[in-house]
Amino acid sequence: MIATLSSCAQLERDNISFRLQSGRKRYIEKGRKLGRKVGSVKTAEQMKAEYREVISLLRKGYSIRDVAKLSGKGVSIVQRVKRLLKVQSPQ
Template structure:
């Protein structure tokens, strides 16, 4: 059985990493005697649209092209926190006959006959809606806290002079820019330049590469 691991964290800094997700899912794959064809890692908010998550899109397309049997994720929210986006992704997987394993929920999308289990649609819809509500609640609390901070005289934003100019960024990431202009993929550029995938994504977007 062929499998792919997709691991994601929301923070683009080194505060979070995907190591634990990958390690746990690898153990599961080995236990189930699955062949892991590829591991996809991404640092991007789950609130982003699929089109704004290039590694995720690459992972789904890889699964389709390689006729992968199983996509492994640590939990359903790794597919996103927008309920409609998650359901759209799940539908793509079902249409392609690709199973989905969610470690946290201990749940697989398809049964032994390759069809969604009886409770799969309800469970997926419920879990994805809960994930979106959780994100909305966090966003509300953060905005409320910022507003209170401002009302008390606080100021938001970076300190003056702490933001790098575009010219400074161009110099710092000149090798990244060079590779992207050559048409090198995001993941390969990250490895060649010894930077994170999220850094390459930011440079690509900022310099319209």
């Protein structure tokens, strides 16, 4: 009985996957695009230029929450900038 239910569930998942793929295919065939808009993702240089204040506070040793409060930016932005700094200058 469990085997029958699991095979029905698998069949349903396959059907859902097929419908999603065919819908995406039709959407693209109509000339529409999927994904992020061009230019919506910032490069490392753009982020450095935009968040200079955050970078300077992080380099002075302030905590992420303190930097967020002092700069008026969100905690997630500060974390993203900090991660960017670690990737570009590994110690």
